[in-house]
Amino acid sequence: xxxxxxxxxxxxxxxxxxxxxxxxxxxxxxxxxxxxxxxxxxxxxxxxxxxxxxxxxxxxxxxxxxxxxxxxxxxxxxxxxxxxxxxxxxxxxxxxxxxxxxxxxxxxxxxxx
Amino acid sequence: xxxxxxxxxxxxxxxxxxxxxxxxxxxxxxxxxxxxxxxxxxxxxxxxxxxxxxxxxxxxxxxxxxxxxxxxxxxxxxxxxxxxxxxxxxxxxxxxxxxxxxxxxxxxxxxxxxx
Numbered sequence: 351x352x353x354x355x356x357x358x359x360x361x362x363x364x365x366x367x368x369x370x371x372x373x374x375x376x377x378x379x380x381x382x383x384x385x386x387x388x389x390x391x392x393x394x395x396x397x398x399x400x401x402x403x404x405x406x407x408x409x410x411x412x413x414x415x416x417x418x419x420x421x422x423x424x425x426x427x428x429x430x431x432x433x434x435x436x437x438x439x440x441x442x443x444x445x446x447x448x449x450x451x452x453x454x455x456x457x458x459x460x461x462x463x
Numbered sequence: 464x465x466x467x468x469x470x471x472x473x474x475x476x477x478x479x480x481x482x483x484x485x486x487x488x489x490x491x492x493x494x495x496x497x498x499x500x501x502x503x504x505x506x507x508x509x510x511x512x513x514x515x516x517x518x519x520x521x522x523x524x525x526x527x528x529x530x531x532x533x534x535x536x537x538x539x540x541x542x543x544x545x546x547x548x549x550x551x552x553x554x555x556x557x558x559x560x561x562x563x564x565x566x567x568x569x570x571x572x573x574x575x576x577x578x
Contacts, residue, residue, distance in 0.1 A: 381563070383566060392553075392568055392569075392570045393568045395565075395566070400563045442566065444557065444564060446557045449512075449514055451497055451509050451512045452509075452555070452566055454499075454507040454508075455506055456505065456506040457505075457506050
């Protein structure tokens, strides 16, 4: 069954620490996305990827890096976490050419203290 | 530039009433359009999708949407809402080509169904 799996589901980090959020998809989708969702802002695009080895900046990339080492995996990296990065992060994958609607993970709740 | 507008941030209806959530898009190419629902503390779940063909598409749980190219709209409808439909609804546009696709989100509509 097609799925997008995020880990961890919940994370508490300290200011200045490094945080890695992982996303795995079993859908063979080329496109993967990282969003953050905050009250009053909807979903905002951080980084996205068109395939293994590619990463592109989204609308709010500052303070984040991304890595797409394979078709299945797409990571979001916070090298120096700050309290302003406390949020819920969603990963998605999609490939509209094959009539496959984007699928979303369940989200990662990150608190930076 | 492509964009999606959901003009109603909040909609309140009574249980059993009909529902329409509005969505307008701006995109010069062929749009792929979706409606997603998000329940509290959960991810986004697909309600329905439109790629081409019949402008009225059926989704899960009695939802349907109608695509209008002339109006650049993709409104979501339901004939009779249930209290469990209370959630946030997002209209999403997939835009791009040759395997490179971006997802453009509307700001979402918070639906509250009153008993």
